[in-house]
Amino acid sequence: MPLMDEAIAFAHENRESALNELIELLAIPSVSTLPEHAGDVLRAGEWLAERLRALGMENIDIMPTPGHPVVYADWLHAPGKPTVLVYGHYDVQPADPFDEWDTPPFEPTVRGDNLYARGASDMKGQIFAQIKALEAITKHGDPPVNIKYMLEGEEEVGSPNLGEFVRANKELLQCDFVLNCDSGIQGPELPGIVCGLRGLAYFELEVRGPDHDLHSGFFGGSIRNPLNELCRLIAGMHDAQGHVTLPGFYDRVKTLSEDERVDLAKLPHPDSDHLAMTGSPALWGEAGYTTIERTGARPALDVNGIIGGFTGDGSKTVLPSKAMAKISMRLVPDQRGDDIRACLEAYLQANAPDTVTWEIRELAHGDPAITDRDSEPVRKAIEALKTVWGVEPVFKREGGSIPVVSLLQQELGVDTVMLGFALPTDGIHGPNEKQYIPNFYRGIETYIRYLYSL
Amino acid sequence: MPLMDEAIAFAHENRESALNELIELLAIPSVSTLPEHAGDVLRAGEWLAERLRALGMENIDIMPTPGHPVVYADWLHAPGKPTVLVYGHYDVQPADPFDEWDTPPFEPTVRGDNLYARGASDMKGQIFAQIKALEAITKHGDPPVNIKYMLEGEEEVGSPNLGEFVRANKELLQCDFVLNCDSGIQGPELPGIVCGLRGLAYFELEVRGPDHDLHSGFFGGSIRNPLNELCRLIAGMHDAQGHVTLPGFYDRVKTLSEDERVDLAKLPHPDSDHLAMTGSPALWGEAGYTTIERTGARPALDVNGIIGGFTGDGSKTVLPSKAMAKISMRLVPDQRGDDIRACLEAYLQANAPDTVTWEIRELAHGDPAITDRDSEPVRKAIEALKTVWGVEPVFKREGGSIPVVSLLQQELGVDTVMLGFALPTDGIHGPNEKQYIPNFYRGIETYIRYLYSL
Numbered sequence: 001m002p003l004m005d006e007a008i009a010f011a012h013e014n015r016e017s018a019l020n021e022l023i024e025l026l027a028i029p030s031v032s033t034l035p036e037h038a039g040d041v042l043r044a045g046e047w048l049a050e051r052l053r054a055l056g057m058e059n060i061d062i063m064p065t066p067g068h069p070v071v072y073a074d075w076l077h078a079p080g081k082p083t084v085l086v087y088g089h090y091d092v093q094p095a096d097p098f099d100e101w102d103t104p105p106f107e108p109t110v111r112g113d114n115l116y117a118r119g120a121s122d123m124k125g126q127i128f129a130q131i132k133a134l135e136a137i138t139k140h141g142d143p144p145v146n147i148k149y150m151l152e153g154e155e156e157v158g159s160p161n162l163g164e165f166v167r168a169n170k171e172l173l174q175c176d177f178v179l180n181c182d183s184g185i186q187g188p189e190l191p192g193i194v195c196g197l198r199g200l201a202y203f204e205l206e207v208r209g210p211d212h213d214l215h216s217g218f219f220g221g222s223i224r225n226p227l228n229e230l231c232r233l234i235a236g237m238h239d240a241q242g243h244v245t246l247p248g249f250y251d252r253v254k255t256l257s258e259d260e261r262v263d264l265a266k267l268p269h270p271d272s273d274h275l276a277m278t279g280s281p282a283l284w285g286e287a288g289y290t291t292i293e294r295t296g297a298r299p300a301l302d303v304n305g306i307i308g309g310f311t312g313d314g315s316k317t318v319l320p321s322k323a324m325a326k327i328s329m330r331l332v333p334d335q336r337g338d339d340i341r342a343c344l345e346a347y348l349q350a351n352a353p354d355t356v357t358w359e360i361r362e363l364a365h366g367d368p369a370i371t372d373r374d375s376e377p378v379r380k381a382i383e384a385l386k387t388v389w390g391v392e393p394v395f396k397r398e399g400g401s402i403p404v405v406s407l408l409q410q411e412l413g414v415d416t417v418m419l420g421f422a423l424p425t426d427g428i429h430g431p432n433e434k435q436y437i438p439n440f441y442r443g444i445e446t447y448i449r450y451l452y453s454l
Numbered sequence: 455m456p457l458m459d460e461a462i463a464f465a466h467e468n469r470e471s472a473l474n475e476l477i478e479l480l481a482i483p484s485v486s487t488l489p490e491h492a493g494d495v496l497r498a499g500e501w502l503a504e505r506l507r508a509l510g511m512e513n514i515d516i517m518p519t520p521g522h523p524v525v526y527a528d529w530l531h532a533p534g535k536p537t538v539l540v541y542g543h544y545d546v547q548p549a550d551p552f553d554e555w556d557t558p559p560f561e562p563t564v565r566g567d568n569l570y571a572r573g574a575s576d577m578k579g580q581i582f583a584q585i586k587a588l589e590a591i592t593k594h595g596d597p598p599v600n601i602k603y604m605l606e607g608e609e610e611v612g613s614p615n616l617g618e619f620v621r622a623n624k625e626l627l628q629c630d631f632v633l634n635c636d637s638g639i640q641g642p643e644l645p646g647i648v649c650g651l652r653g654l655a656y657f658e659l660e661v662r663g664p665d666h667d668l669h670s671g672f673f674g675g676s677i678r679n680p681l682n683e684l685c686r687l688i689a690g691m692h693d694a695q696g697h698v699t700l701p702g703f704y705d706r707v708k709t710l711s712e713d714e715r716v717d718l719a720k721l722p723h724p725d726s727d728h729l730a731m732t733g734s735p736a737l738w739g740e741a742g743y744t745t746i747e748r749t750g751a752r753p754a755l756d757v758n759g760i761i762g763g764f765t766g767d768g769s770k771t772v773l774p775s776k777a778m779a780k781i782s783m784r785l786v787p788d789q790r791g792d793d794i795r796a797c798l799e800a801y802l803q804a805n806a807p808d809t810v811t812w813e814i815r816e817l818a819h820g821d822p823a824i825t826d827r828d829s830e831p832v833r834k835a836i837e838a839l840k841t842v843w844g845v846e847p848v849f850k851r852e853g854g855s856i857p858v859v860s861l862l863q864q865e866l867g868v869d870t871v872m873l874g875f876a877l878p879t880d881g882i883h884g885p886n887e888k889q890y891i892p893n894f895y896r897g898i899e900t901y902i903r904y905l906y907s908l
Contacts, residue, residue, distance in 0.1 A: 158769075198671060202769040211733025212554065213884040217652060217854025220784050221696075221754030222728060222745045224738035227779075228688060228757050235689035238682065274676065279665025279775075284678035284809040291676045300675030303682050304772050309759035310780060314487040314611045315656040315817040316547060317782060317855075318758050318883055321733075325681075326764060328771060330674050355738040363769040400671030401771075429669075 003141050004452040011136040011444045018132045018444065019115070019437065021051075025124050026108040026117040032068055032091035033157050041153045044090040044124075045071045048151055051131055055138045057149070063169075065161035068153030072172065076146045082454050083146035085175035085414070087404060088127030088182060089155035092119035093429045100431035113437050120435035121426035126181040127151065129421065129440055133447030145454050148175060152404075155182070159403060166411045177377045178408050179450075183420030186394055187268055188436055191385035191446075193378060194418040196296060196397030197405055199331035199368035201340035202304075204361045206324045207233065207352075213309075214319040223319065224355035227308045230323040233358075236351055237301055237327075241287035244301045244329070246343040247350065252334045256297050263395055264292045269424070296397030300330045326363075330399065337365030369405040369416070370397075377417045377454070384449040385419075388442050419450065457595045458906040465590040465898045472586045472898065473569065473891065475505075479544075479578050480562040480571040486522055486545035487611045495522045495607045498544040498578075502605055503527065505585055509592045511603070517623075519615035522607030526626065530600045536908050537600035539629035539868070541858055542581030542636060543609035546573035547883045554885035568888040575880035579889035580635040580897065581605065583875065587901030599908045602629060606858075609636070612656065612818025613857055620865045631831045632862050633904075637874030640848055642890055644722060645839035645900075647832060648872040650750060650851030651859055653785030653822035655794035656758075658815045659802075660778045661687065667763075668773040677773065678809035681762045684777040687812075690805055691755055691781075695741040698755045698783070700797040701804070706788045710751050718746045721848055723878075731879055750851030754784045780817075784853060791819030791857075820857020823870070831871045831908070838903040839873075842896050873904065 001009070011018070030044035031037040045062055049071050053060050057073040068091060076083065095105035095118040103109040108117035115125070137143055150173060152162055166173060185191045209226035210219070239245050256264075274291050275283055285294040294300070308323030310316035329340055341362055352358050371378055373395060385393040405416045421443040427433045455463070465472070484498035485491040499516055503525045507514050511527035522545060530537065549559035549572045557563040562571035569579070591597055604627060606616055620627060639645045663680035664673075693699055710718075728745050729737055739748040748754070762777030764770035783794055795816050806812050825832060827849055839847040852872075859870045875897040881887045 200671070200771065202771070209732075209734050212881070212886075213551075214732055215854060215883045216754075216756045216758060216782060217654070217784055217852070218749060218878065219732060220756045220782075220853060221748040221752055222737060222739045222853075223732050223734045224736075225756045227760050228692065228755075231685035231688035231757065231760075232692075234682060234685035238686075278663075278668055278673060278677050280663050280677045280809065281811055282678075282809045283676060284807075285676050294675040295672060298675055300670075301682075302670045302674045302679045302773055303685065303763065304670060304770060305763035305765040305774070306681050306685075306777065307761050307765040309757065310548075311759040311761040311778070312487065312548070315780065315782070316487065316610075316758060316883070317654065317656070319756055320759070323760065324765070326769065328670060328674075328769070330671060353736075353738075355734065355736045357735055398671075399674065399676075400669060 004448065006140045007136040007448050008445055010139050011132065011448060015441050019440070022115070022125060022128050022440070023108040025128060026119055027106055029106045030091050030153070031094050032154050033094060038068070041068045041091055045069055045151065045153055048090055048131070049073065052149060055135045065165055067161045070153070070165055071151040072149060074148040075143055078143060078146045081145045082176040083148065084454065085148045085150060085173060085178045086130060087150055087178055087180045088123060088130070089152045090124065090127065091153045091156050093122070093156050097431060102432055114434040115437055116432055116434045118433055120433050121422040122428035122433065123182045123420065123422070125435035125440055126420040126422060126443065129443035130181050130447045132444045133451065136444065136448055137451060144452050148173065162404060163407055166407060170411060173412055175412065175414055177414050178416040180402070180405065180416045180418050181420045182402065183418035184422030184424065186396060186424070188423060188439060189389065190268060190391065190394065191389040192394040192396050193381055194398045195373050195378070195395045196333065196370045197368060197402050198399055199335060199337050199406065200328060200364060200366045200401045201331060201337045202326070202328040202364040203344060204324060204326055204363060205358065206322060207356050207358045208322040209356050210319065210321045213321050216317045216319040219319050224353065225319050226356050227320060227323045229353070229356045230308065230325055233348065233351060234303060234325060234327070237347065242285050244299065245347065247346040249299065249343045252336065252339070253299060254333050256293060261293065264297065264397070265290065267292055267394055267396060295399035297332055299332050299335060302328055304328055330401070331368045333368050333370040335368060337367050340365065366401055366403040367406040369409065371415060371417065375415065380453045381417050381419050381450055384446045384453060387449060388446045458902060460594040461590040461902045462899055464593050465586060465902060469895050473894070476569070476579060476582050477562040479582060480573055481560055483560045484545050484607065485548050486608050487548055492522070495545050499523055499525045499605065499607050502544055502585070506603060509589045519619050521615045524619055525605040526603060528602040529597055532597060532600045535599045536630040537602065538908065539602045539604060539627060539632045540584060541604055541632055541634045542577060542584065543606045544578065544581070545607045545610050547576070547610050551885065556886055567891050569891055570886055570888045572887055574887050574889035575876040576882035576887065577636045577874065577876070579894055580874040580876060583894055583897035584635045584901045587898045587905065590898065590902055591905060598906050602627065614818065616858060617861055620861060624865060627866060629866065629868055631868050632870040634856065634859060634870045634872050635874045636856055637872035638876030638878065640721065640723065640850060640878070642877060642893060643843065644845065644848065645843045646848040646850050647835055648852040649825045649827050649849045650787070651823045651856050652853055653789060653791050653860070654782060654818060654820050654855035654857065655785060655791045656780070656782040656818040657798060658778060658780055658817060659684070660776060660813050662776040662811045664773065664775045667775050670771040670773040673773050678807065679773055680810050681774060681777040683807070683810045684762065684779055687802065687805060688757055688779060688781070691801065696739050698753065699801065701800040703753065703797045706790065706793070707753060708787045710747060715747070717849065718750065718851065719744065721746055721850060749853035751786055753786050753789060755781065757781055784855060785822045787822045787824050789822060791821050794819065820855050821860040823856070823859040823863065825869060825872065829869060831869070834907045835871050835873050835904055838900045838907060841903060842900045
C-alpha cells in the first residue's frame with residue numbers, strides 16, 4: 001500500500017480518538033481578548049506544541065510577543081521539496097452571551113453530526129485537522145515536504161504583534177508558500193477555495209466648527225454645525241447608484257471577467273439567505289452587481305461609528321464644536337491600502353466647505369489579496385478537495401480581510417493557499433458555534449492528500 | 455431719602471454679600487437632565503424658597519410635578535397696583551465636557567470682572583439679582599407692586615411638566631404681566647429688550663438596518679448601513695443655499711418687514727464679533743439674510759447630537775444595526791411647534807429608502823413669541839435700563855427659545871417682559887460659563903427701579 005493510502009487508512013481508523021483530542025483542546029477557554037484567560041491562551045498554545053513535538057517536529061518554541069505567544073515548529077528534512085508554512089491560531093472569540101448557548105461553550109458537546117464549542121470552527125477544528133493529517137503521515141514515514149508551523153494566539157484581537165514578529169523572524173519563516181487553515185467551504189457537500197480577500201483602509205474623520213460648544217438657539221442658522229457638515233460629507237461619499245465617489249477610488253479596481261462572474265454566480269448563496277443572515281429590511285448595494293459580487297469582488301465604504309454633541313437622555317440644545325466618524329473601505333484587487341488616504345483627502349479637499357475644518361487619521365490598512373487560481377499550490381489543493389468530496393470545487397472571493405495573508409505576502413514575498421473546512425452556517429463569533437464532524441474527517445484526508453501531492 | 459433710593463443704596467452697600475450668596479447657589483449642581491442630580495435640583499429650589507421666605511414672601515410652596523418641582527411664593531398687599539409674575543428657573547445644563555473648564559463648573563470662581571460657574575448666566579445670576587432687588591426694597595418698606603414667583607426646575611430639559619402645571623394653577627398664577635428674568639442684553643454697555651424669541655421643536659431620529667451588528671467585511675456593500683443612511687437623510691435636510699427642505703417648514707414663517715430689517719441692521723453686532731464669539735472658521739447660513747436675521751428672524755435646523763456603532767479607540771470593523779441623531783429646529787413667528795413633527799415625518803417618508811427603518815420621538819416643542827414694543831410694561835423696562843446704563847436701549851429678536859413665554863400667553867392671556875442681563879459672550883450651555891459681575895449689580899438696581907416704576 002502506498003504511504004499516502006496507509007496514512008489515510010490510519011486517519012480513518014483513529015477518527016474517534018482524533019475527535020476526543022479535539023474536544024480536549026476545545027475545553028481550554030483560550031479567549032485572547034480577556035486578560036483573565038491569558039493563562040488559558042498559553043495552555044492552548046502549549047497543548048498544540050506538545051502534539052507537534054510528539055510527531056517529531058523540531059525546533060519547537062513558544063515564542064513570546066508583547067501579547068500572547070506564537071508557537072513555532074518545523075521539520076526540514078525533505079531536500080528538493082517545497083517548504084510549506086502552516087498558519088493557524090489557537091485563540092478564540094469571547095463566548096458571551098452565554099445564556100444563548102444550548103450547551104456551555106467550553107464543554108464541547110456532540111449533537112448529531114456536529115461538535116458544539118467556542119472555537120470548534122474558528123479555528124481549533126481546522127488547525128487540529130491539519131496536525132492530525134501530519135500525524136497520520138508520520139506514522140508511516142517522513143513528511144513528503146518541508147513544513148513549518150506558525151500558530152498565533154492573537155488573531156481574534158487583530159494580531160497586534162504579528163507584524164513585528166514576522167519582521168523579526170523573516171529567515172525562520174522563509175517558505176515557498178503559506179497554507180492558511182483559517183478558511184472555509186461553501187456548504188457541507190460543496191468544497192471550494194477562497195481565492196480573494198478584501199483589503200481594508202480604516203480612518204477617523206473629525207470635523208470641527210466653533211472652538212467650543214455653542215447654544216443652538218443663539219447661533220443656530222449662522223454658524224455651520226460640524227455634525228450637519230460631517231453628515232453631508234459622508235452622504236456625498238456614495239452616489240445614488242451606490243458607487244463610492246472618492247476621486248480615484250476605482251482607478252485600480254480590476255474589472256470582473258465574464259468567466260469569474262459566471263463562476264461566482266454558481267455559488268449556492270441565494271440573496272434570501274444573505275438577507276436573512278442580517279435581519280435587514282432589504283438588500284442594498286452598488287448598481288450592476290450581484291450580492292456575491294458586492295461583498296467579494298467590489299469595494300465598499302462604511303461608517304463604522306459616529307459620535308458628536310449631546311447623546312444622553314433628553315434634549316440639550318447644543319451646537320457642538322466637533323464631530324467624529326470612523327469610516328472604512330473594503331478594498332479589492334488591485335486597490336492598495338496605501339492609496340486610499342489620498343482618495344479620501346482629495347474628496348474632502350474638494351467637498352469640505354471653508355466653514356469647518358477637518359482632519360483624518362489612518363487607523364489601519366491592509367491590501368486586498370488574490371490568489372492565482374492557476375498556481376501549482378492552488379491547483380493541487382483543488383485536486384485534493386475534488387478527490388475527497390467527489391465534486392468540482394468552487395472558487396470564492398471573501399468579503400472579509402485576513403491581514404496575515406497580505407502581511408506574509410509583503411514581508412516574506414510568498415502567496416497563501418486558503419484551505420480550511422469551516423461552513424458559513426457554523427456560527428463563528430456567535431453562540432452555538434460548531435464543527436460539522438464529517439468534514440473534520442474529510443479535512444484530515446484532504447490535508448494528507450495535499451501534502452503528498454506537493 | 456425716597457424709598458427707592460434707600461433700596462438702591464442698600465443694594466450697593468451689600469453687593470459683596472450678594473455675590474457670595476450667588477456663589478453658594480451656583481455651587482449646587484442642579485443639572486435637571488441627569489437623574490443622579492435630582493436631589494441637587496430640589497436643593498437649589500429649596501435654597502431659593504428659603505431666601506423668599508426670609509424677605510417676607512407668603513404662601514411659599516415647593517409644588518411637586520411629575521419631574522422637578524415649581525417654587526411658588528407671593529406677596530399681594532398692594533391694592534390698586536399691578537400684579538407681576540416673576541419667572542425664572544433654578545436648574546442648569548449639564549457641564550460636560552468637564553475638561554474644557556478652566557475651573558470646575560460647580561466651584562464658582564471670580565476671575566477679573568467675571569464669576570465663572572455653570573448657571574452663572576443661565577440663569578441663577580439673573581433670578582438671584584431679581585430676588586436681591588426685592589430684598590433691598592423690603593429692607594425699607596413694602597414692595598411697590600403685588601408680586602408672585604414661579605421658579606421652575608426643568609427649563610433646561612424643555613419644561614415637560616410646566617404646561618400641565620400652569621393649566622392646573624391658572625388662578626394662583628393670575629397676573630397683569632410676566633417679568634421673565636431669563637434674558638440678556640447686547641453688550642456690557644448696551645442694554646436692551648428682547649422682543650422676539652424663536653420657538654423650538656426637538657426630536658430624536660433613530661435609523662435601523664440589520665437586527666444585530668454585522669461584520670463589515672462579510673456584509674459591507676450588500677446591506678444599507680444605518681449610519682450612512684442617517685447621514686444622507688440629515689444632509690438632505692438643507693439645500694445648497696442653507697434653506698431647510700422639510701415639506702411645509704416655511705409655510706407659516708412671517709416675512710420680515712423692511713422696517714424691521716432696518717431696525718435689526720442697527721444692532722451693534724458686526725459679523726466679525728459674531729464670528730469671534732464662536733471661534734468658527736467662517737459664518738454660514740441661509741442665503742439672502744444677514745447674521746442678525748438668520749439667528750433672530752429666520753428658522754434653523756441643527757443636529758445637536760449623533761451616535762452609532764463603535765466610537766472607542768481603534769478600529770472595530772462593525773456594520774452597526776442602528777444610529778441615532780438628536781435634531782432640533784428653531785422656529786419663528788408664526789410657525790408652531792405642533793406642526794413641525796408632520797414636516798419632519800413627511801420628509802422622512804419621502805426620502806428614507808426601504809433598506810432601513812426609522813422612528814422619530816419628539817422630546818420638546820415650544821412656539822415662537824413676539825412682544826409688543828409699545829406696551830407700558832415694556833416702555834417702563836426701557837426707562838429703567840436707560841437710567842442705569844445711561845444709554846438708549848435697543849430692541850432685539852433673540853435666537854433662543856423660551857417656551858414659557860408663549861405658554862403663559864396662551865394659558866393666562868398675559869404678555870411677558872423679557873428683562874435680564876446675560877451677555878452674548880457669557881458662554882451659556884458651554885464650558886466656562888460666566889456672569890459679568892458689574893452687570894449683576896446693575897441688574898439688581900434695574901429691577902429695583904423697574905418695580906418702583908410700575
